Amino acid sequence: CGDLVNQPDFDGNHVVIIDGAYGGQARDISGVTTAGVVTPASNFGGVILASTTFAILPIRTTPAEVAALTALVVALIADIEGAIGIFHEQAAVPFNVPAALAAADILHLDDADTRYIVRSLRLKCIDPVGETVTVRLYELVNNVLTEVDSFAITNANFATYHSLMDMFGLPHLAGDELQITVQATAVGPYAVTGQYSHGKTNV
Known part of the structure; x- marks a missing residue:
């Protein structure tokens, strides 16, 4: 995955296997990718061989989405609690x-x-x-x-x-x-x- 070294960090996005025995399987990315390594949040169906084609999709992972939404809700509650005019x-x-x-x-x-x-x-x-x-x-x-x-x-x-x-x-x-x-x-x-x-x- 040497091409990833010069790319933005894709941690929190989706990696999809394009070909090979596990083509079509997708996992959340859980870890920094700028070192040329893609770490799935959970294992694929088996070993992904060298030269396997994969794609990284700009989709937030479910855990990441939950975390982001949780942060938004916490911030919203803090705003409401400190809001002027709301009893x-x-x-x-x-x-x-x-x-x-x-x-x-x-x-x-x-x-x-x-x-x-x-x-x-x-x-x-x-x-x-x-x-x-x-x-x-x-x-x-x-x-x-x-x-x-x-x-x-x-x-x-x-x-x-x-x-x-x-x-x-x-x-x-x-x-x-x-x-x-x-x-x-x-x-x-x-x-x-x-x-x-x-x-x-x-x-």
Whole structure:
């Protein structure tokens, strides 16, 4: 195969036997060919004699195609994961937060260069008896985290599993920073339990 020395490397292409006992058989090339040697990925039907005519076809081998496609898929996944504007769903987050005199976070989403969407949230407070547990929503207003709405849980409505719509009149929340807190009018504490789901994207 001395002619191969001055040719491009055909590793990953197809070699087809043209004549002889094994004419018509084809194998993937697995190895550099510029040294004048063609190494098949698997054996032919027998020994290929000297002076046997063969052809090299510019066809990627099946293993090579799979490897190439795998690399493309991996690159595509990396692009998608880092893509701007595509929200990636996160695992649902359960919570059990004690509401007391000091405000406590139900959620506070504020990673740099990240935008969030809270798709659902439900919470329930134990009976605060004669006290009030206030749920407060904070969003960025003119780039400053600001309380934009609140909702009071009392002895009259504590039995309800409250949703975003119940508390704030919104089906979901969206923004670069989102915070929901609970705070009681007495030491308590009053357990507030629930779960929320959200997605996030790079910005």
